[in-house]
Amino acid sequence: MLYAIPSIIAITIKLLILWKRPFSRPTETQSFLFSDRLLLSLFITLLLLNICEVALFFSIANTPNALALVTGYHVFYIYTLFIILAIALKLVLEVKALPFLLIVASVLATAMIWPQMSIIGTKSIGYSVSRIPGPYYSLVVVGSLSALLLSTGLFAWGALFNAEPAKKIKCKILLACLAPFTVTTFSIAILMQYGIDINATVVTSFTINILLLGLLYSESKYYIPQIMAAVPGTRYFHSTETLASALFDPNIPLDEAKEIMVLEKTLRALQLTKGNQTEAAKMLGISRPTICRRIKALECYKGLPKPTPQHNEFNQAG
Known part of the structure; x- marks a missing residue:
């Protein structure tokens, strides 16, 4: 076997x-x-x-x-x-x-x-x-x-x-x-x-x-x-789960969900351009200073925030 x-x-x-x-x-x-x-x-x-x-x-x-x-x-x-x-x-x-x-x-x-x-x-x-x-x-x-x-x-x-x-x-x-x-x-x-x-x-x-x-x-x-994205344990799988949770979890505020999407999109653009900030900014349709700010935000970004008690109650109710 x-x-x-x-x-x-x-x-x-x-x-x-x-x-x-x-x-x-x-x-x-x-x-x-x-x-x-x-x-x-x-x-x-x-x-x-x-x-x-x-x-x-x-x-x-x-x-x-x-x-x-x-x-x-x-x-x-x-x-x-x-x-x-x-x-x-x-x-x-x-x-x-x-x-x-x-x-x-x-x-x-x-x-x-x-x-x-x-x-x-x-x-x-x-x-x-x-x-x-x-x-x-x-x-x-x-x-x-x-x-x-x-x-x-x-x-x-x-x-x-x-x-x-x-x-x-x-x-x-x-x-x-x-x-x-x-x-x-x-x-x-x-x-x-x-x-x-x-x-x-x-x-x-x-x-x-x-x-x-x-x-x-x-x-x-x-x-x-x-x-x-279909293979558990990969970075792409984690990103997919993160974006899906940001979209469908009503306990995540809209502004926070938008920020998650923006950072995930920026991260992917930087991967595709192998870290070239100018090319990544062009791909995303934003300015160079804007992508620099997002890169600084990515340094502290760890994906979806840990579930709060409200999250757990919502999941149990679902």
Whole structure:
């Protein structure tokens, strides 16, 4: 069960993302993650990959269900790698190659699904179920890993030589996020070639979701806080609770509620501008002296005031 925790966490992250409903069309002030069909496609394949991962931890080897899950895992894995390549090509070379790459991925997926071609059965490795490779398994793996290696190379090239600063920064972020997945994937592939039984799902869920979070961050700096606001213990979660209490608790005076909102908004603007007071003031539409006063107020700000006896009585009555 412990081995399934990374996959379960990966699914939980995606459910939190879905809960935030990021499928809307972008507006002038806000960009939604899945407005882009590439990112939507990647999200879907990763979610299906994680579902297969979790199911495999509870499967029995040499059963039709286990074979279907192992095959499905590999198929979604192939599509994931080629979608990542499509993202890299679009970002670095401005080439829209998704249809062609999906055709290539479909050819490899067919070779994986075809009986006795790439997978001839399943076996237990103690904590999960793995594949028994067929005669063409190595060829499919080489094709898939070539897509991953090419993606990593494209992000590296963009991080070093892209002329546009914004794209250069985005490539650096995605390269850093993809590197752990690339290293672990090639390491596992080498170990498997030497006959060492290892299930890639233990590390794949963790490393590939780093890339997803990198995409979230690089696509919209406003989107990560929306996700983290649903995670207890984070600064964003605390801010959300504070603002909700200021809005709905009738025992908090209006002036005090306004001050809480102003300080939380100022704090977020300073985070987005990395402490640049001039940029934060411009973002908020206020003067530099005003934001300086708010920064002084933030030094003493600790969030929502502690509940008074009236607060407790109100909560008990509710």
